[in-house]
Amino acid sequence: MMSKKHKNIPIFVPHIGCPNDCSFCNQKKITGVTEAVTPEEVDRIISEAVALVSSDTEVEVAFFGGSFTGIEKNYRNSLLTVAKKYVDLKKVQGIRLSTRPDYIDDEILNELKSFGVTDIELGVQSMDDEVLAKNRRGHTAQQTKNAAKLIKEYNFRLGLQMMPGLFGDTKEKTFETAKSIIKLEPDCVRIYPTIVIRGTWLHELFISGKYIPLTTDEAVEICAELVPLFLEKNIKIIRMGLMATDVINEGKEVLAGPFHPSFGELVESEILFKKAREMLKGKTGDAVFTVNPKTVSAFIGNKKKNIKRLSEIAGGKIKVCQNENYGRKEVTVVVS
Ligand code: SF4
Secondary structure, three states: OOOOOEEEEEEEEOOOOOOOOOOOOOOHHHHHOEOOOHHHHHHHHHHHHHHHHHOOOEEEEEEEEHHHHHHHHHHHHHHHHHHHHHHOOOOEEEEEEOOOOHHHHHHHHHHHOOOOOEEEEEEEEEHHHHHHOOOOOOOOOEEEEEEHHHHHHOOOOOEEEEOOOOOOOOOHHHHHHHHHHHOOOOOEEEEEEOEEOOOHHHHHHHHOOOOOOOHHHHHHHHHHHHHHHHOOOOOOOEEEOOOOHHHHOOOOEEEEOOOOOOOHHHHHHHHHHHHHHHHHHHOOEEEEEEOOOOHHHHOOOOHHHHHHHHHHHHHHOOEEOOOOOOOOOOOEEEEO
């Protein structure tokens, strides 16, 4: 049986009045600039989106942007009521939202269940208490563990988000965070390498030279090593790097750090390079690689980066052939 296509209907809910002041977030600065979405607008957004999807598509309403369970209860419930109407009409198959680990408890989870919420994503960011404190997150790694456990006990699907490259983070701490996240058995993860947004505390630290963000190359390298850790445990990676539209919608102005509109493709390209390099071990001469047509551009790399690097390693010419019978991650090599 063919698996269904998937569509998210994103609805940006700013956390107006958020009492926290995370180092990377400009929510305080954009409050007043960003209007809170109304239930009527949510209704319009969902009805327009569901009218356009075909019957072979599974649709989810996704409330994102802030800490959904931290916003005022009546307002939050008014938005959920609209989303639930579409769930009841079977026009929408799920409701997902993102929030902070310290905004999860039994009462909240019961409330979310009653509105048909299916997926909860937690902004974990780091599982290192020192990194969390340095970035003024206002919660501990233990609170994340407790929240993740409770979400699973209530049978929600669990998503966890991490931010490599925060103030005080190291490569070692990033990998420890990934390992701790894996232990929490999420259904999916998002990896957002830290970027510097105007008006944030990280921005101030960056200007004073106390904070140096990851370069795009470093972030790609780190993610290329993180990806296999999650995939081998069957944890889906649903996003790497912020989308250009996230940045625009959320009023973010990126000043520094590893922001790239095709960040995910850069990581895929690096993973394929590592695989190809492995295959060349002990071989020299011209080489012909065969990959799926959809993988070709990632295999070749930005500005033919991978071809150049592989050619240097092999000491010969590199040719790339396509075979649509190959899986997306499949690569073979013949060296002459
Ligand atoms: S990241 Fe979330 S919790 Fe932190 S300041 Fe921004 S809105 Fe508040």
